[in-house]
Amino acid sequence: MAQAAGPARTVILTVDDDPGVSRAVARDLRRHFGESYRIVRAESGASALDALRELKLRGDLVAVILADYRMPEMNGIEFLEQAIDIYPGARRVLLTAYADTSAAIDAINVVDLDHYLLKPWDPPEEKLYPVVEDLLETWRATDRKPVATTKVVGHRWSARSSDVREFLARNQVPYRWYSSEDPEARCLLAAAGQDGSRLPLVITPDGTALVEPEDAELAARVGLATTPTADFYDLVVVGGGPAGLGAAVYGASEGLRTVLVERSATGGQAGQSSRIENYLGFPDGVSGSQLTERARRQAARFGAEILTAREVTGLEVNGPARTVLFSDGSAVSAHSVILATGVSYRQLDAPGLAGLTGCGVFYGSALTEASACQGHDVYIVGGANSAGQAAMYLARGAKSVTLLVRGPSLSASMSHYLVQQIEDAPNVSVRTGTVLEAAHGSEHLEQLTLRDVASGHTELVDAQWLFVFIGAAPLTSWLEGTVLRDGRGFIMAGPDLTPDGRPPADWDLDRPPYHLETNVPGVFVAGDARSESAKRVASAVGEGAMAVMLVHRYLEQS
Incomplete structure (x- = not known):
């Protein structure tokens, strides 16, 4: 374990109103961190604040604060709000039950929350220690001045x-x-x-x-990296969803000079998911933002550069170099490229929607809007997993959630576990055979016109919130004229390029394309942007890793 500055005076503080839980957290922390840090525990927010003030007066350092959410008189978020004033540089963790994860997500903005942990945290070797170690590393790397927001x-x-x-x-x-x-x-x-x-x-x-x-x-x-530090790399990964992050982790960890380019934020559609419950290794589920942040930190730790808010507009082949062009006229080149651009939600073509987008109408989960839906009636268009996950998340605080599904049932496009959860949720209803005809409102959404597919009957309903999940379109138009795509715009690769056993017409190598290789040698595709891909987080991560293996093979033979 890395040494902390002034280890004898550096504190990890935990507060929980349940004495048994309080002792258990402190015990687990002492077992792993006790040699380098002093573990202080409290059983109420007020006593914990008193302890922090005393530590401050003595000049002690506090590195990490773990607070239970459900405490009487002062809950964990209220406590952390006051703790920030005393130790603004301390890393903050909220201990919460599954039912309170929405409050934990809201706390990210309220108290600059660094992490939340679901109880129970057993085994601590997997759920508690890695989180605290990462936060201690971050704390040691800072100058411990007040956090500017x-x-x-x-x-x-x-x-x-x-x-x-x-x-x-x-x-x-x-x-x-x-x-x-x-x-x-x-x-x-x-x-x-x-x-x-x-x-x-x-x-x-x-x-x-x-x-x-x-x-x-x-x-x-705000401090996000937007400019590459070099002009040439071994690997450029375009897109920061699960496939792109997987490629960045494996590329950088295997010694490739790797840069990942993302136009908005890492995570892609998966990063906006409120809960992923069928991803291997997370039996209690994991939010898309949590999974994304862990992967991003992992890639950065191995040395991958991650560029944000860079729009890619073209791809050029310049001899052995593959050059990625940006919208501002700049470019970055590499020996190889992995296209992991993912997909975006299709826009719903109905009168009134375009002018109300962002004003009550949202494409994707828009988790930042979830807290504002408390006590309101929410409508969701879509019948696949993303719509189901959003319905279950929003149902925690909304008065009602109504899924509008064109087809006769959810079972054709939604995982069985989500269908069961929706059936069991008292405030979630499903209207099958129903389409959204129009949206109405002046400054924000006020009403929706719904149409029954079978009868043609229309109905006007009051609504302030509409979330749309109606399929996905690949973000590949910028590849026109360079990389082959199918009729829907998805990138073709490997066997799809050689259905008759012969390589593409412009293929100039004496070998067929590798499994994830496009018609441009050294340019690979992974994840949802690939034609006929599985459209699952696990498969996207796997393809990202597999693409790196094929990049190595390509580089060895070049």
């Missing part, structure tokens, strides 16, 4: 304000949200010399005010 001032029903919040949340950038009507928001606007007519306003930790920033400017200002 990005501030976002926006309008509740502003599409761009919603996009900015989603961008920051998915990239794990701590921020605090201020509705433009709040007094504090007006003070921030005045300080920035703005009258509120142009929103959102983003104030970065160094005090820079950004008015209606684009993603690239926002990423650069």
